[in-house]
Each structure stands twice: as C-alpha cells, then as structure tokens.
Amino acid sequence: DAGVIQSPRHEVTEMGQEVTLRCKPISGHDYLFWYRQTMMRGLELLIYFNNNVPIDDSGMPEDRFSAKMPNASFSTLKIQPSEPRDSAVYFCASSHGSGRTYGNTIYFGEGSWLTVV
Amino acid sequence: GDSVTQMEGPVTLSEEAFLTINCTYTATGYPSLFWYVQYPGEGLQLLLKATKADDKGSNKGFEATYRKETTSFHLEKGSVQVSDSAVYFCALSAGAGSYQLTFGKGTKLSVIP
Numbered sequence: 001d002a003g004v005i006q007s008p009r010h011e012v013t014e015m016g017q018e019v020t021l022r023c024k025p026i027s028g029h030d031y032l033f034w035y036r037q038t039m040m041r042g043l044e045l046l047i048y049f050n051n052n053v054p055i056d057d058s059g060m061p062e063d064r065f066s067a068k069m070p071n072a073s074f075s076t077l078k079i080q081p082s083e084p085r086d087s088a089v090y091f092c093a094s095s096h097g098s099g100r101t102y103g104n105t106i107y108f109g110e111g112s113w114l115t116v117v
Numbered sequence: 118g119d120s121v122t123q124m125e126g127p128v129t130l131s132e133e134a135f136l137t138i139n140c141t142y143t144a145t146g147y148p149s150l151f152w153y154v155q156y157p158g159e160g161l162q163l164l165l166k167a168t169k170a171d172d173k174g175s176n177k178g179f180e181a182t183y184r185k186e187t188t189s190f191h192l193e194k195g196s197v198q199v200s201d202s203a204v205y206f207c208a209l210s211a212g213a214g215s216y217q218l219t220f221g222k223g224t225k226l227s228v229i230p
Binding site: 093 | 160166218219221223
C-alpha cells in the first residue's frame with residue numbers, strides 16, 4: 001500500500017518566493033497533520049484536519065503560512081513570502097481515527113526538505 | 118500542557134551493547150505513548166506503542182513499558198546493531214479522541230562496529 005506521499009522532496013528557493021508543499025494522505029485516513037522539524041525546536045505540529053476541515057491551526061507560525069485540504073486525498077502547505085528562518089523539514093502525516101479509540105497510529109511521509117536562501 | 122522529556126543525545130554504543138533511552142511525560146488524563154524512529158534522510162516510522170498502564174510495546178527487539186506511577190516509557194534493546202543508528206522520538210497523544218502527537222526532542226543513536 002502507498003504511504004503518505006509528499007512533494008517536492010527537496011526545494012531550494014530564494015527569500016520572498018512562494019513555496020507550496022503537497023501531500024497525499026493514505027487512502028481512507030480522515031486525519032491529516034502538517035509538522036515542521038528543525039534542529040532548534042524539534043517537531044512542531046503546525047495544523048491538522050479532520051474530514052478536510054481544519055481543526056487546530058494554533059501551531060501555524062504566522063500569516064505567511066496557510067494550509068488547505070480541498071478533498072480527502074490532497075493537502076497543501078503554502079508559505080508566502082518565504083524567509084530563511086522557514087528552512088526546515090516539513091512532514092505530512094495521516095491517521096484513521098475514531099473518537100473512542102486510543103493510540104491510533106499516525107503515519108508520516110518522507111518529508112519535504114526546504115531551504116530558503 | 119502535555120510534554121515529553123527525553124534524555125539528551127547523542128548516544129554512541131558499540132554493536133551488541135544494551136540500549137536504554139529514557140522518556141518521561143506530563144499529561145492530563147490517560148495518554149497513549151509511542152516511540153518513533155527516524156533513519157537518516159527519511160520520515161518518522163512508528164517503532165512501538167502502548168495505550169494503557171503496564172502495557173509493553175515491542176518491535177524489532179525494542180521494548181518499552183508504560184509506567185503510570187513514574188510517568189515513564191523508557192526504550193530498551195538488549196543488543197543493538199549498526200542498522201539501529203537513527204534518531205528516536207518519544208511521543209504521546211492525550212487520550213481518546215485526540216490525534217495530536219506531542220514529541221520529545223529526539224535522541225540520536227550511533228552504533229559503531
């Protein structure tokens with residue numbers, strides 16, 4: 001079975017440019033998460049969706065970041081304009097959940113490695 | 118709020134040595150606990166998990182026991198291999214209906230032949 005698919009795997013862009021990261025969750029999963037990983041701050045949850053609806057975006061660092069999930073099989077994370085401090089690995093993850101279930105496994109993609117110069 | 122504290126790395130061990138990576142947590146209610154592993158250049162993979170007190174998660178020779186009395190979930194392996202070199206993350210999700218993972222900062226393990 002295909003796992004969580006992210007693109008691009010690597011992106012180098014100039015400061016001020018728009019960056020769009022893409023994610024295809026595992027089919028049938030109803031939760032989708034965007035995480036950011038940096039050396040300084042570790043893994044941070046940016047936003048997550050349930051059934052395509054954003055549930056908690058409190059981790060989105062500022063208005064330059066936006067995320068959408070137009071359908072159950074696709075999500076984007078956009079940074080506009082990008083800054084060097086946005087350089088990080090961005091992970092998309094998905095899970096199948098039920099309100100009464102404990103410990104549902106969250107499956108991660110291989111990440112998009114972003115460098116803003 | 119919820120938090121996870123892992124031992125600082127990096128950890129360097131010789132092949133076949135015993136591994137322990139300490140993890141303690143703070144959470145309200147009854148969290149589920151996880152260990153994820155990240156190999157160089159890859160995403161995170163679930164290594165093992167436990168969903169209630171005294172549960173033991175195990176996979177690929179790794180084990181961790183959910184200790185509610187000490188709020189801990191230490192990762193152990195009896196004999197590490199070079200292929201175990203990776204970054205290990207302890208994480209929790211805060212109970213039923215919660216799917217957010219709170220991660221520790223990760224512990225880098227290097228195993229030398």
